[in-house]
Amino acid sequence: MENQIIETQRIQLTKEDFSSDQMVKWCPGCGDHAILHSVENVFPNLGIRKEDFVVVSGIGCSSRFPYYMNTYGFHSIHGRAAALSTGIKVANPKLSVWMITGDGDCTAIGGNHFIHTVRRNVDINILLFNNKIYGLTKGQFSPTTPKGTKTKTSPQGSFERPFNPGELVIGAQGNFFARTLDTNPKHMTATFIEAEKHRGTSVVEVLQNCVIFSNKAHELITSRETKDENQMMIEHGKPLIFGSNKDKGIRLNGTNLEVVKIGENGITEKDILVHDQHESDPGVHVMISRMMPPEFPVALGVIRAVNFETYDHEMDTTIAHEKIVSKIKNVDDLLNSGGTWTIE
């Protein structure tokens, strides 16, 4: 830890420190480019040595990401990035581990690793690029594709119910979930910094546009005309207000959320739900993460950030404790422990 402080005081890192020499091969107009730029802007400003970053991915368009970052990086196999990241972080908790994944990689083939990593609260950052489609295999529906969407493998329209990543994370006892947009670099950057600051598994869902196979999948919340009515920037301690005139809000009515208009039916700002990202009870966070148009705006920002022991830290403290209390200090001690006998 001492080294880290000295290093950051000595050298202010820049974006260039993290740009690799590899040609970026995503499609022109792909949302991934903007995410890459954001991450390159975030890394120099976290106070972490450049050698201590590890960028990990599975398979998919997003998973090319490590090649484009000049850090230690590992492009693994389909769905397994969470398991790989777990091994890296548990083996060396000093590293800052960033897992880049897509909706297919993370919630389909890698679903099991994903929920268990979240459950264990391994201190890694997961950036989940959700374009609601399989891009690299050229256009099949994913677990987040909306019901009814026509894709190459759902030519009559998908009849599967989609996952909502936020609900999945919180359901798996996740302690950090945030949502951001590839079209809003400033928001992305701020959200990634929050993710790194949080100790534990931080999941950031980036609503990302695939220009080829699911273009405009997020249009309602990104286009200039409709976004104000369909997205809601949330902040800790602030009321949940949205709309072009900032006159709409979310109210907790009994056990449900509802959209209300301030100034109508006697509703004032005081009636609007104030966002508490640190509330340990997941109920309201699940409801916020589930909000979808047309009934609700999509919540963007940190929805949940609750402190809990991390797996890697628990492992280290248990080891430290055992090393003190155990009589066995090395393998020779172990070999000679318990029932032995001597032949003279």
Place this chain on the structure above:
Amino acid sequence: MVFLVYVCSLKTFNFAKLNKRFMTIKKSKIVGLEQVVVRFAGDSGDGMQLTGSLFSDSTAFAGNDFATFPDYPAEIRAPQGTVAGVSGFQIHFGRKTVYTSGDLADVLIAMNPASLKANMKWIKKGAIVIVDIDTFTEKGFEKAGYSTDPTLDGSLDGYNLIKAPISNLTKDALTSLNLDNKTVLKSKNMFSLGIIMYMFNREIDLVSKYFETKFKANPLVVEANKMVLAAGFNYADTLEVLGSTFKVEPAPLAKGIYRNITGNVATAWGLMAASERSGRELFLGSYPITPATEILQELAKHKDLSVKAFQAEDEIAGIVSAIGASFTGSLAVTTTSGPGLSLKSEAIGLAVMTELPLVIVDVQRGGPSTGLPTKSEQSDLLQALFGRNGDAPVIVIAAQSSVDCFYGAFEAAKLSLEHMTPTILLTDGSLANGSEVFKIPRVSDLPTINPPIVQANDPNYKPYRRDPEKLSRFWAIPGTDGLRHRIGGLEKEDGSGNVSHDPMNHQRMTLLREEKVMRVANYLPDQIIYGDENAELLVVSWGGTYGVMRTVVEKMQKQGKSVSLAHFRYIMPLPKNTEKVLSNFKKIVVCEINNGQFVKYMRMSFPQFKYEQYNKIQGLPFMVAELEEKFNALLKH
């Protein structure tokens, strides 16, 4: 089996003859034996494993060499009193090197009719059979599936049956303590232990001391166990039918400190020794699976030695987390059994492509699919060698005994770390659960392990630059200054490690990966031949069958038969002298507990030789007699 009888000088007996002859002789007679196999069997609730392990401790104290094997039911709590619920423990001890836990038992203790029924096929004709006659009731027969009383219907003719009222005598022994019936019956296993202790002239103090430590919190239990043990011991003294007691003289073991160890614990300890010797922290990513689970359990205990044992959500996460830890500079290990190895195939390929060190321990069991989880087999060999997409060679070695699991694990780690190549260590259910006498080594006497770690800011570092001798790449550990790099599952450009789809590069890299593994042979010892280097028949075996193969071949050699043994520990690559060794023999027979996997590999590797094969695929180990018969038949041809 050879018995040495002190009273009538050196003479050979089997138990049947022995018992007739000594039926009337007083207890003072002590019959010396070369080696004995004792089998304890009872209901899974009867505490047979504890009985067996206490007798093992006493055997160690007596200075014998020994090997043991537990025979658990597949179910955790099968219906009480049924054959499915029988739990057994076999110990083979002797005054010479004991290679296996023994074929057939000389002495069987059966605590109920079901355990007699389940074990009749595992005892020698003429064996001493001690039954708890109190359990031989109509109800007991019904549960065991006996239509008549086996102690009366003649089915035990030719055996030395001792009908001991173990349950009732246990109750009698404990009347003064006013214990409830359940507690009383729980200690009847100590009565049977007392009988066996008496039979083999053992001191019961050692076991009493064990009770004092084990049940420190409960003096009443200590007292009860001691009383029952003594009751059993004294009961045996009154047994006219026993005739004599037996003694196996101490084995001429080398000076040193010894312990008893199972294969799975030995594997775990070998890995920890490798971690200490290499200076690399040990990371285990694993998912529980029979019969490999004990390795995970053992390593989970040893956080005191900085072991990070991660119980993953599945087999895949087990290996992939280990690959992550390996990237990070740990000695990374995953442990599993056959079905788990299947699940790990894709990730093994990733370790092959990223050329990271990784130890994969496969404790083989009967397959395919779920197969025979509690039975041993050698049928994952071809999967270990070839079971991956692409041309994906790995190092494969196979432990040959429970104790050798320690050295096998150590060596797998050494080879993997020094050659930057995933290494599969094959053990099996028999080795894993069996135990042997282990002469404790000093860690400083074990070979050094020097992984090729790159120093910070090395100007020559490139991710796929290779050691010119070994062809291994170098290990640049995250956190190190000046070595940032990316690796992954896509094909790598030779040297730079950048992603490459170039056709010639792919061919070159494929050949390099293969050559790297083949060059490991430069660092391996030559293949040993036990026996004449040009005997008439060469017996070839590998892995866990070593003990029985040595036993059979030594036995036949003593009879003057021209038989030699080549037992393989190094499978991929094979020792460099393998071809030369095989060329000296006209007849070669490859023996395996599978449908012929090593023999296929031999036919592929050295097609110029002709191979006979002997395969047993019953979830059971080889027996000395069946191998002897096969080899004798081959010698006649």
